[in-house]
Amino acid sequence: QVQLVESGGGLVQPGGSLRLSCVASGFTFSGASMSWYRQAPGKERELVATITSLGGSTNYADSVKGRFTISRDNSKNTVYLQMNSLKPEDTAVYYCYRRGNYWGKGLLVTVSS
Numbered sequence: 001q002v003q004l005v006e007s008g009g010g011l012v013q014p015g016g017s018l019r020l021s022c023v024a025s026g027f028t029f030s031g032a033s034m035s036w037y038r039q040a041p042g043k044e045r046e047l048v049a050t051i052t053s054l055g056g057s058t059n060y061a062d063s064v065k066g067r068f069t070i071s072r073d074n075s076k077n078t079v080y081l082q083m084n085s086l087k088p089e090d091t092a093v094y095y096c097y098r099r100g101n102y103w104g105k106g107l108l109v110t111v112s113s
Contacts (some may be wrong), residue, residue: 002026002058004096008085012045012086014015020081022104024100028053030074033099036081048094049081052074064069 010019017101020036039045047071050059052077058070079096088111096104 002100002102004098004102004104006094006096006104006107009094009109011110011112013113014086014088014111017082017084018086020083020094020096020107020109020111022079024079024098025078025100029077033094034070034072035077036070036079037095037097038090039095039106040089040092043092045095052080057105059087085111088112090100 003025004022006020006022008018010018012018013086031053033050036048037045038048043084046061048061048064049068051070051072055072060068067083067085070079072079083090091105091109091111095106
């Protein structure tokens with residue numbers, strides 16, 4: 001079955017960086033677009049970034065453009081989210097997602113001094 005296992009969350013100071021990873025299994029990873037979503041306290045879940053199956057195209061929410069980078073390594077069945085210049089408003093649970101309503105369990109990222 002499809003499994004998405006995230007890692008790399010935690011506490012970081014404003015202006016800092018984190019890299020999230022999501023290891024996928026149970027499907028042909030190189031054939032699937034992958035996304036990261038996030039849900040902040042009291043807010044709806046929102047799309048953060050998407051990358052196409054071979055990594056040729058990416059899209060970002062306006063709130064993270066220029067600060068976050070989504071990438072993938074199809075040889076490792078892994079998608080990444082590099083987050084730089086983090087702000088307190090980036091605090092949220094971050095989820096790895098594959099089309100078909102497949103979600104990881106989520107990672108808490110807290111940006112605070």
